[in-house]
Amino acid sequence: MKDVRQEYHAPGLTEADLLADPVEQARRWVDDAINAELPLANAMTLATVSADGRPSSRVVLLKGIEDGGFVFFTHYDSRKGDDIAANPNVSFVMFWGPFDRQLIVNGRAEKIPAQQSRNYFASRPRGSQLSAAVSHQSRPASREQLEADMAKLDEQYPEGETIPMPETWGGYRIVPEEIQFWHGRPSRLHDRFRYIRDGGEWARERLAP
């Protein structure tokens, strides 16, 4: 690992490249990654903190930037869901290596309206709907039991029938309080800009790398 060294060559990031609204700037970066067809361009590593102050992280998929927040879907009764119920402060990071770009968002997670989650659930492939319905996410499980439960549900809801969204499944919107844009530069003299919400406005500053 010590010998792994990557130089960053891409042109840097200046104030002039940045939009005043960091949420729209983040959308631009996510869109750039999606349009370039980078693998899992919308994957974000989400960190939560439990009631007793222990952090944990995992990858989830960003499914929209709506009403000023970042939306992902999950099981509300998962480990991350339990953490968010106790402490809505979360942080996520997205890294797009080929672009030398890192986006960090800190904010508060809130559940989106159930109808909005149902609409998204209905748009998912049938297999994803079935697996969401049988998975008690974050609980110990046996592969055999999961497959048996999925086969049973598959029979219960033949192709074409609506699979109801589990009550414990849905979306969160992360409403940002701080957003940071990092861009790799040669010799590790990277560019970093941080936006902090200041009342209704966003204040922006450059940070040392």
Ligand SMILES: Cc1cc2nc3c(=O)[nH]c(=O)nc-3n(C[C@H](O)[C@H](O)[C@H](O)COP(=O)(O)O)c2cc1C
């Ligand atoms: C590429 C990738 C995408 C994932 N997307 C999601 C997702 O959108 N929602 C989700 O709940 N879990 C997703 N997972 C699984 C999570 O990483 C994690 O295992 C799961 O949410 C349980 O996390 P928890 O026990 O910490 O709550 C994804 C995993 C990977 C590797």
